[in-house]
Amino acid sequence: MITGSYFFNPIQPEMEAHCPIYMEFKPKCTKSQDVSLFYQFKTDKNSSGELSVIPDGCIDLLFSCDPSDPFAIIATSPEERCFYQFKPNIVHFGVRLYPEQTSIMFKCSIKEIIQQKQIPLFDVLDGYYSLFEDFYTCTTFNERIVWFKNFLKKQPLQAYFNQNIIHFCLNKIYETEGLVHIKQLASETGYSARYIQKKFEDQIGFSPKQFSQIVRLQYTVNKLLNMPHRLNDIIDSQGYYDEAHFYKGFKKYMTVTPKQYRLIFNE
Structure with missing residues (x-):
């Protein structure tokens, strides 16, 4: 988008x-x-x-x-x-x-x-x-x-008063590849973190933190499959502290390690 x-x-x-x-x-x-x-x-x-x-x-x-x-x-x-x-x-x-x-x-x-x-x-x-x-x-x-x-x-146009807020926040999440904190979103929009969270849950279904983690995961998976020999670049660009932190975070959402996930495509 x-x-x-x-x-x-x-x-x-x-x-x-x-x-x-x-x-x-x-x-x-x-x-x-x-x-x-x-x-x-x-x-x-x-x-x-x-x-x-x-x-x-x-x-x-x-x-x-x-x-x-x-x-x-x-x-x-x-x-x-x-x-x-x-x-x-x-x-x-x-x-x-x-x-x-x-x-x-x-x-x-x-x-x-x-x-x-x-x-x-x-x-x-x-x-x-x-x-x-x-x-x-x-x-x-x-x-x-x-x-x-x-x-x-054929669908009627829908008017959402808060859509500009949502689009702005999503733009920041996409811009940072999921590495933005809700406090930053609140500061840049002028709305409270609680207000932004409620609007996100109503219209996106996830909290800003959850959605940011999903976006971060998507970028990570894309890079993992397309940059197989540049693991350190992925770790650095996606904001992981080190390889252990990367493996733990990846497995939390993917149920397998990065190495195991690559092997799925070589079976």
Whole structure:
């Protein structure tokens, strides 16, 4: 998401690595630039259908592309790496929304949705059953992308009084790669730390500290997989005191060490 001059590109590397068919499209511009990614994947017919998901702070809308077995769910960012269950040998279409998205209004707070992890999409959306029916007229990845973009265009604009505060704070979190303290956010916005925390929990679903840690983890994972021989650079840039501190912090959210996580992609 472009907020000011900073960019957040949340990733789910294991999904791409472990699905027999995976494709994605990153939009240049959608309504309010609320969509991070469109993606489509097929689960392995010989597997349990489990896919590992890491914290990314985002909201995913997931649709089964099989009209004989239709479902749509909303899946939120876990607080630590975990496994989500999917039926094997099924094609799924996904839309990853940025945490600050305002295009879709849900019936309950984002915090409540996050507590549930995965829930049927229409439990939190009103009057969208025709949306689900229209989805099955699409047969290709590109058609599904166009279908969802058209859906977004029909949504009324949402006015959020506190959105400028949220965007400013998110911009600082992205700018520092998750290494900003809530006291700094309070000082620079002129609002109390307690006020900022409440607005974050209402609109993002996480506290500023939790979300900052997720952003820091995303940057760390990205660098770990793309800079395999520069561990000291990762430790320094992500604000870890030393290698032990890095390993402990990484395992807290990923359930495995950095070395073990790299090996997952070499199996």
